[in-house]
Amino acid sequence: MxxxxxxxxxxxxxxxxxxxxxxxxxxxxxxxxxxxxxxxxxxxxxxxxxxxxxxxxxxxxxxxxxxxxxxxxxxxxxxxxxxxxxxxxxxxxxxxxxxxxxxxxxxxxxxxxxxxxxxxxxxxxxxxxxxxxxxxxxxxxxxxxxxxxxxxxxxxxxxxxxxxxxxxxxxxxxxxxxxxxxxxxxxxxxxxxxxxxxxxxxxxxxxxxxxxxxxxxxxxxxxxxxxxxxxxxxxxxxxxxxxxxxxFLDAENARRRAIAEQFSSAIKGNSLVPPRPMSGTVHVMHLYVVESPERDALQAFLNERGIGTALHYPRAVHQQGAYVGRIRGSEDLPMTERLYETLISLPLYPELRDGEVKRICTALADWCSSR
Ligand SMILES: Cc1ncc(COP(=O)(O)O)c(C=O)c1O
The missing domain is CATH 3.40.640.10 (Type I PLP-dependent aspartate aminotransferase-like (Major domain))
Structure with a gap:
């Protein structure tokens, strides 16, 4: 099946x-x-x-x-x-x-x-x-x-x-x-x-x-x-x-956070970097973005397991044609540029079923143990 x-x-x-x-x-x-x-x-x-x-x-x-x-x-x-x-x-x-x-x-x-x-x-x-x-x-x-x-x-x-x-x-x-x-x-x-x-x-x-x-x-x-x-x-x-x-927003945001915690536990201790909510803040996990030095391979691996991913965003604004070379500050954004080489978003929305969350966690754990 x-x-x-x-x-x-x-x-x-x-x-x-x-x-x-x-x-x-x-x-x-x-x-x-x-x-x-x-x-x-x-x-x-x-x-x-x-x-x-x-x-x-x-x-x-x-x-x-x-x-x-x-x-x-x-x-x-x-x-x-x-x-x-x-x-x-x-x-x-x-x-x-x-x-x-x-x-x-x-x-x-x-x-x-x-x-x-x-x-x-x-x-x-x-x-x-x-x-x-x-x-x-x-x-x-x-x-x-x-x-x-x-x-x-x-x-x-x-x-x-x-x-x-x-x-x-x-x-x-x-x-x-x-x-x-x-x-x-x-x-x-x-x-x-x-x-x-x-x-x-x-x-x-x-x-x-x-x-x-x-x-x-x-x-x-x-x-x-x-x-x-x-x-x-x-x-x-x-x-x-x-x-x-x-x-329903607060309950749905809480469900997003609960799912995010499960994803983060599945990749704990690996080279994948999860979102790290800042202390004293409530993060609403609009997107669950991890950083991976092997981003493209991870994307292909998850796709093969039937798990969609996306890049938010494929390029930083200053790297996009409409903006290249014309915005002050663009030449000094090392942290931004580093993030764009590694970022990848996993599915995260309150309607994800427990079985789907489990499937994503298993795929993440399998990926981590294969590295
Ligand atoms: C960070 C950020 N700012 C602004 C917007 C613009 O919102 P809208 O698409 O409703 O114009 C979006 C959404 O696309 C966004 O993610």
Missing amino acids: SLRFIPVASPLKQYQTHRPAIDEAISRVLLSGRYILGDEVAGFERELARYLGARHCVTVANGTEALGLALQACGIRAGDEVVTVSHTAVATVAAIELIGAVPVFVDIDPVSRCMDHALIKRALSPRTRAILPVHIYGQPAAMEEICAVAARHDLRVVEDCAQACGAMIADRKAGTFGHAAAFSFYPTKNLGAIGDGGAVATDDPAVSERVRVLREYGWKDRYISSEQGMNSRLDEIQAAILRVKLP
Whole structure:
């Protein structure tokens, strides 16, 4: 009997888990006759703000625009420099450039794989206006240290929480440390829609109001643009789906962590390097990324066992054609570049069945004992 292939991600399984409630939510919206910026969006914004412990939350069309609008609402303008990392989804950097700002890269800490806060100072210039750390793979970046540097140099901090909804530092959620934070509800995210979606969280009423205005053509009053804006609205159907899923997020994140612990035990003591959650933080294991000096062979081995893998990402941003040679800091990213030679993501989502987790653990243990 051939074993069923385990995909590296499965938004379909998420839908199947919550299917009756999602179907009911979609039908409720369809019959309401209100499809844009209605009660579902308002309800989800309230519920997400409460969940995060943020004063305000404004939904937008996707995570990339959430980042761009958050930066803009924090006063970042064309030509301003924003310090960030090259080890991220390209969207982080695309968002900075979307508003005409200028990304500058600093390297990552090899253990957390997030921005190395000790390197920020030397990346600053008279044009630096903001720091944009990324809570990569679900691991919160060192926000206290990053915010301290920002405070010393009068910089804004916008957190990229696309991969870290529900993650914590001490008893505070990621997304409540900076001046604003951006979330993505792309279907494979820990809190995923069935389509695109995003949100900005902030404690600052002026920032939230500005995002609200910018996400709809710069309207303060309907049909009257007080400034140049855009269309970046979350639709009612996606908001209703997200309202179904949000109450399950903590339990699903805990299930991700429990699975991750099993994977990490299976490879203990071997040359594979697992995620190493930083002490005092709650990692939400959006992706389970190991480092292997024999990455390609490991990928082929797992594929033969019916286990899907992926590379997040195949190249760092500064190594991609659109960005090569034109972003300051690109020439000094040794930790980022080293990681890209070895990283590989294993399947990790709350719907993985115990039998599938066991199959992955056995394959990992077999790989380790064969080396
Ligand atoms: C780290 C990071 N930032 C930003 C984004 C952008 O989100 P979206 O795909 O919703 O635009 C993503 C998701 O792709 C991401 O992983």
